[in-house]
Amino acid sequence: MSDTKNWRFDTKVIHAAQTPEQWKNATQVPIFQTTAHRFDTAEELSEVFGGKKPGFIYSRLRNPTNEALEKRLVQLEGGADAVVTGSGMAAITAALLAICRTGDEIVAGNSLFMSTFLLFNNVFKKFGITVKLVESADLAAWQAAVTDKTRVLFVESIGNPKMDIPDLRKLADLAHANRAPLIVDNTVATPYLCRPFELGADIVVHSTSKYLNGHGTALGGVVIDAGRFDWPADKYPDFTSFKERKGKLAYIDRVWREIHINFGTSQAPLHSYLTLIGVETLALRMERHLSNAMRVAEFLQLHPKVKWVNFPGLAASPAHAMASAQFQGKGYGALLTFGLANEAACFTFIRNVKMIYHLANLGDCKSLVIHPWSSQYLSFTEEARRTNGITPELLRLSVGIESFDDIREDLEQALAAI
Template identity: 40%
Template structure:
């Protein structure tokens, strides 16, 4: 039977605990698992049998979360890890090598821009930043050493919606995977795999968990990419010395990337998600659809109010008819444009700082996707490391604040912004 999203967000991957009958997924707080015998142990280590060895690799609580997110995204499998940043490295790790590059959207979270522009250089990898809306520029940036195209479905901080269908068509034409960060949208608003994405990554810290308690990341594999077609992805298509010459794509087919992420990625990078964090995230996902509906409903009300306020220069919310990305909402995010957007203040940088310091209901934090309404001045915080040119390209200009609309009463959110803007103007 094909269940609906609301049912799957509660039940996918979970069964009553066979040992105790516990209905909620238990926290399996253990580092290691007893093998039945020596033959069983050997089969597990040879990847001839699926099971639990050591919690750096696999854990029953984490396994439920992996299956649930993969199901909600429409993927073949998923690998959970310790944060969204870890998920991005995990996604690139089987694809990249020294001298290779990834073509990346300029409209990314500031920390992602820093990770791609600075940190990955230490691996000998290169990121080529382009305006993801300019398909000619994307194609021009691709060469024989390119191994992926990377974007966000709903960009952080500006709420820009990427044309995933067009990007997937281009990536497919040149034989490359499209990797989509779906953190801001969640699979309730957008399912990138249905638009042609190969891999989907999340910072589960944000909307998936939804309560600001734990960090976590996940990589979801569509299972649809032919890793053996071009010879460009030897980690997946060629013999793996650590497993006696096993070829991941030949052996595991649609689950090749997922098995590689566990057997190589988690084994050697060690970016493990702990079971308690997985438990909190599972509980958060149970109410994902309910929360996202309210996030979107509130965001529309607040964005409309801000757009009509004389103290505001502009609002970037894609749900507004005035947004240049409004036409993509129904096609890419048919259930709503999310709860994240930016607001440009006529008073510039100083007014932004004063507004952040003047709000009572909003929390001034470096996070998004919480049940609470959150605000931050990106240019002085999350995007501080970037040049002003990079800040503008990323949608984090000095006169802009990023707002993550929570699920409180919309009237209370608006009232707090009203009094905060009054103080900022004063």
């Protein structure tokens, strides 16, 4: 194979870590739809189990199709190694449980996907792990929340659905000054727009169910390790054996060996296959997603029935300057929220969209809309909804890659119905 390191991102999405010769020259990675792999001798199986010889044993541990996706995503983020998981939530859970134990603290940006918020506030609490939530863009708040019990900092590179943009380089510096790693959920930005490792982050997680897959065909997640954090023994004593075994890859080894295998956070090989196909068009899709989103935000901003638009691409957005710098002018994401007169107006809008799908997902090539207050956030207290930036008059729009004119016309006619 050619030296993939020199390829541009748009080529890497298609060719990075492709080894057709390994697959009888098939141009797509085959789906290894098998639970286990057979061995001729007990000696060989023992060697593979003992890590003396590479190989595949059982698909909850490793699977060739999953491994092909891991290698592709590692190259797109510029990491060292990865583990793909059955969902984005499985990735987040595995990423954090591989670091924290009872009594530990996590400091996280408060702009979080709702299941992440519930995991942090309700579930981790039961394990004795405390998560302190701070304003993602308020560095002083992060600083004040860090204590000697802090084991990791966690943030979304574009907050879903608050649309705020943290300063990843400053957060990485703060984490490292406190001898802790920074984990970035890069789902909404994608590696096309933002590469957290280049800004100092140590670990990246994704829900691959979104833009990486791009077609709403498969749930999935990934934990990617930059292989740089050194896990000082006084602060992370549980890492000693992993460091002895894997050195710089101690973290991803622990994610895999301790959490992924035992919690069973495995990915279905078919899902990795579908995601690999989706990834091939990521760069092309993102170009259209980003330009459509900018045009949709500008259109909505001028519409008399729209009270406000929250999109980092608009100059009035508090996140605009940070997004421009961090995403190097490539764009501002393709997710936005906007406000109508009230909840009833949102319901009327949703009843009237014709092309745009009303559903609970984002990052699909199709445009998608949802009223989070009455759906995803229904179980939250009113205060918690507002903390998460959710209000009754808010709609969230994931802008797809259809013709902009068709998106505009659908928005126009649905707004006219209010």
